[in-house]
Amino acid sequence: MIPGILISILTFPGVIVHEFAHLFFCKMRNVAVFKVCYFQFANPLGYVLHENTTNFNTTFLISMGPFFINTLLCLLICIPAFIPVNYFGLEHPLSYFLIWLGVSIGMHAVPSNQDAKNIYQQAKVEVQNRNILAIVSFPIIGLIYVFNILRFFWADLAYGVAIGVGVPSLLFN
Amino acid sequence: MEPITCFVCKKENVPFEDAHEINKAHYCTECVEKETQTEPTTEVGPDDTLNESVCAFCNTEHEGKILPKHSVYPICDNCKTDLDKSIFPLWVKLFFAGVLALVIFSIFWNWRFFSAYNDIKKSNSYYTSADVAKAAGYMQHAAENVPESKDVVAMASYFTALKLLQEDKSAAALVELEKCKDLPEESFHINQLTLQAEMGVGYDTRDYNLFLKAAKDNLQLDTTQSYAWASVASAYACLYAQKGADSLKTLALRNLKTAKSIDSVSAEYKEYSGRILYRLNTKNIINKQEYDKLYPNGYTSNF
Numbered sequence: 481m482i483p484g485i486l487i488s489i490l491t492f493p494g495v496i497v498h499e500f501a502h503l504f505f506c507k508m509r510n511v512a513v514f515k516v517c518y519f520q521f522a523n524p525l526g527y528v529l530h531e532n533t534t535n536f537n538t539t540f541l542i543s544m545g546p547f548f549i550n551t552l553l554c555l556l557i558c559i560p561a562f563i564p565v566n567y568f569g570l571e572h573p574l575s576y577f578l579i580w581l582g583v584s585i586g587m588h589a590v591p592s593n594q595d596a597k598n599i600y601q602q603a604k605v606e607v608q609n610r611n612i613l614a615i616v617s618f619p620i621i622g623l624i625y626v627f628n629i630l631r632f633f634w635a636d637l638a639y640g641v642a643i644g645v646g647v648p649s650l651l652f653n
Numbered sequence: 654m655e656p657i658t659c660f661v662c663k664k665e666n667v668p669f670e671d672a673h674e675i676n677k678a679h680y681c682t683e684c685v686e687k688e689t690q691t692e693p694t695t696e697v698g699p700d701d702t703l704n705e706s707v708c709a710f711c712n713t714e715h716e717g718k719i720l721p722k723h724s725v726y727p728i729c730d731n732c733k734t735d736l737d738k739s740i741f742p743l744w745v746k747l748f749f750a751g752v753l754a755l756v757i758f759s760i761f762w763n764w765r766f767f768s769a770y771n772d773i774k775k776s777n778s779y780y781t782s783a784d785v786a787k788a789a790g791y792m793q794h795a796a797e798n799v800p801e802s803k804d805v806v807a808m809a810s811y812f813t814a815l816k817l818l819q820e821d822k823s824a825a826a827l828v829e830l831e832k833c834k835d836l837p838e839e840s841f842h843i844n845q846l847t848l849q850a851e852m853g854v855g856y857d858t859r860d861y862n863l864f865l866k867a868a869k870d871n872l873q874l875d876t877t878q879s880y881a882w883a884s885v886a887s888a889y890a891c892l893y894a895q896k897g898a899d900s901l902k903t904l905a906l907r908n909l910k911t912a913k914s915i916d917s918v919s920a921e922y923k924e925y926s927g928r929i930l931y932r933l934n935t936k937n938i939i940n941k942q943e944y945d946k947l948y949p950n951g952y953t954s955n956f
Contacts, residue, residue, distance in 0.1 A: 496748060500745065503740065503741065513740050515740070516739075516740050518745055553752070556756050557752075557755070557756055560759040561759060561763065563766040563767065564763060564766045567766070567770060568766060568802045568804075569804070570802060578755065581752070
């Protein structure tokens, strides 16, 4: 079994982007940030320390930020590299580097259990106010927890490959 | 990571993942939440005074100056600058600048592949709608963009060859077909097309023996096609017109009869057989345009 830390080292750009995504949405929603760790050789691999907010939309955006940013960046990086390799069969080191970078970033797109927990804490209150996003967030939280269990079976790699390779192959078949 | 002890409530063994570090002091989640959800008091926080003129991060007093706040904590300019630097350090900025530069470079670098991909899609679409000329044009453009792709270059030659065959430019078609002979025969029928081009070259250069040889080889590939039999008849008819030997005329008529037994009703057969019969009856070899001009309603002769 390959240790998780080794996978994290191999895919470190994804961790950096993941934490940056949290930071980005904190800044966007004017949430004060106290500390950011972009990468460390420990669990958690990275974290963002920020003030609490009672605004559910803000909490949702901050927690789900990596999903949006990492997924989008994964696509943006992989698509240009994908066409020459897959469609034209032309292998170039730069293409493979970009695919590694894109998939690494995509692998860390799904929020952590702590992120899901942050959403859940507020969602269960907000749902009483019939907040649509809070209602929608419950299945999302469930999916995040399931996904994080499935990380043991390389679900993160599967997601990265699905976004970085699968989506371009659907777009450019 | 080792468990920590909360700076405020002194709770011990707080798991690292539930801990928060502010201004080099550790806090449990409960204390941080309590602090960040309430108005600042003098009881809790990174600095236990939270005086509005005392920076909560460096504890420096700025007399008479109300400091801006970071969350609920007064913060001096220096600490704000340091905090900003620590939150978004230079190496992270460089990392993102590098990623962004790489993405932009990659898009420009690979743009010719996007372009070629679009051209191929258009080319295939025109080919499906039987517009071979446009299909050849787009595929040729794709091949110019991606010259290192042998398949695309071969497809460009293939479509160009089809276009040239349609235009009765057999010699030029033959050159293009030579470039795409590696394409799979079962899908592209390069041998058959090459023989058709050779027939055309033989006809155009009045090398009717070449025409006959190619027509016979073409017939060997598929004896169920009326056109293949008629091509052999046409070659014999040309040789008859050139040499005048009756045996050649007999062979031409025999092959034409077989072609007729397979297909006697199609417009293509009627047009082709009319030209062959005209050739056999007059020993005059004329091209299609001349024939159409002379016999717009076709030429008929019983045999």
